[in-house]
Amino acid sequence: MTNSDRPNRNVNLRIDLASIRHNLTCARKLAPDSKIIATVKADAYGHGMINVLSALQDADAFAVATMEEGVALRRSGASKPIMVLQGFRTESNLYECVTLDLWPVIHARYQLEIITKQKLASLSCWVKFDTGMGRVGLRCENAQSIHRRLTASSVNVVGIMSHLANASHIEDLSNDRQLREFSAIRWPDAVDRSLANSAALISRRDMHFDWVRPGIMLYGASPLESSDAASLGLQPAMRATAPVIAIREFKRGQRIGYGGRYQCSQDTKAAIVGAGYGDGYPRSVPDGTAVMLGNQRCPIIGQVSMDSMVVDISSLTVPPPIDYPVTLWGHSQLPVDEIAALAGTISYEPLCAIRGQRHWIDASSNLNVRKIVKDLSTH
Numbered sequence: 001m002t003n004s005d006r007p008n009r010n011v012n013l014r015i016d017l018a019s020i021r022h023n024l025t026c027a028r029k030l031a032p033d034s035k036i037i038a039t040v041k042a043d044a045y046g047h048g049m050i051n052v053l054s055a056l057q058d059a060d061a062f063a064v065a066t067m068e069e070g071v072a073l074r075r076s077g078a079s080k081p082i083m084v085l086q087g088f089r090t091e092s093n094l095y096e097c098v099t100l101d102l103w104p105v106i107h108a109r110y111q112l113e114i115i116t117k118q119k120l121a122s123l124s125c126w127v128k129f130d131t132g133m134g135r136v137g138l139r140c141e142n143a144q145s146i147h148r149r150l151t152a153s154s155v156n157v158v159g160i161m162s163h164l165a166n167a168s169h170i171e172d173l174s175n176d177r178q179l180r181e182f183s184a185i186r187w188p189d190a191v192d193r194s195l196a197n198s199a200a201l202i203s204r205r206d207m208h209f210d211w212v213r214p215g216i217m218l219y220g221a222s223p224l225e226s227s228d229a230a231s232l233g234l235q236p237a238m239r240a241t242a243p244v245i246a247i248r249e250f251k252r253g254q255r256i257g258y259g260g261r262y263q264c265s266q267d268t269k270a271a272i273v274g275a276g277y278g279d280g281y282p283r284s285v286p287d288g289t290a291v292m293l294g295n296q297r298c299p300i301i302g303q304v305s306m307d308s309m310v311v312d313i314s315s316l317t318v319p320p321p322i323d324y325p326v327t328l329w330g331h332s333q334l335p336v337d338e339i340a341a342l343a344g345t346i347s348y349e350p351l352c353a354i355r356g357q358r359h360w361i362d363a364s365s366n367l368n369v370r371k372i373v374k375d376l377s378t379h
């Protein structure tokens with residue numbers, strides 16, 4: 001059992017591989033002339049890196065953040081190229097890149113030094129430049145000297161890349177500045193180029209280059225501030241549910257939960273749902289944030305607790321039975337983007353944070369039979 005699972009808690013995460021496959025097809029259609037690096041870092045944004053691989057068979061490569069993720073992905077049997085976004089930190093990491101055939105991203109000078117010292121044959125890597133993200137990356141004006149050093153160490157540079165700081169705001173002028181900087185990098189050899197994350201893949205054809213690197217869109221959440229996932233044709237891959245643990249009736253005027261933030265303006269029927277911030281559901285959501293009981297939206301009232309939340313079900317004609325699964329997000333009418341926005345964050349954060357029992361299904365089979373996929377991460 002991986003420790004990212006939390007099997008002793010109530011949250012149930014149903015992950016639909018068919019949706020991920022569909023979203024990858026969307027990416028393919030939007031960037032038909034580019035190769036696709038499917039980004040599966042942070043356990044595939046909470047969807048289970050190893051378990052979603054079968055849905056990403058059509059990708060040309062994978063991207064992970066850490067060396068450890070890269071090693072785990074290769075050892076799981078993935079045969080496509082694996083880009084390690086943080087690259088190697090140590091000499092033994094570099095050795096692993098060679099023996100496991102990983103593509104480290106060289107983004108800092110200390111990595112050049114490790115390479116020079118090691119004199120390893122047959123390393124393939126990417127070189128990352130900082131065109132304005134202000135995080136990792138080498139300086140664009142040093143491209144030629146970096147190239148010289150890598151050539152002297154007989155390293156195979158697959159491509160050069162950069163990352164956008166404001167791609168979710170397509171109208172932000174910094175995107176154009178970064179594109180100009182990136183295009184102006186003078187790399188003496190003909191190598192591949194890669195700039196686009198999901199947002200740029202969807203909204204900026206001129207940023208596609210040779211390889212696109214979608215992440216969030218594969219999981220069916222919107223990378224753009226201005227569009228929702230459904231209007232982009234994306235399907236949510238994760239549905240998070242938690243059971244009803246009690247039905248309560250509160251009198252008008254009664255306060256609900258820690259701090260008594262919410263006060264009932266009338267007699268209120270409530271369902272107590274057995275999930276909270278201890279499961280990774282954001283505590284910061286305001287009163288009125290929706291959950292779904294069947295196809296009915298019902299509002300959360302009061303602060304979300306560690307293990308539970310209170311939901312106003314006064315609008316329901318019949319109260320749900322105990323143990324009824326309440327959808328926290330991932331219903332077609334309750335996208336994770338909505339919850340994230342109300343919590344003052346982006347979908348990436350709750351998707352990565354939520355914990356529970358994960359089930360992988362594949363709703364695409366011809367017979368429309370839902371196949372339960374074995375949890376490979378427990379072995």
Ligand SMILES: *Cc1c(COP(=O)(O)O)cnc(C)c1O
Pocket residue numbers: 039041085162163196197198199213214215216217223
């Ligand atoms: C996470 C990441 C991506 C994927 O970004 P999305 O917004 O999820 O599409 C691409 N490139 C780099 C360098 C990243 O860190």
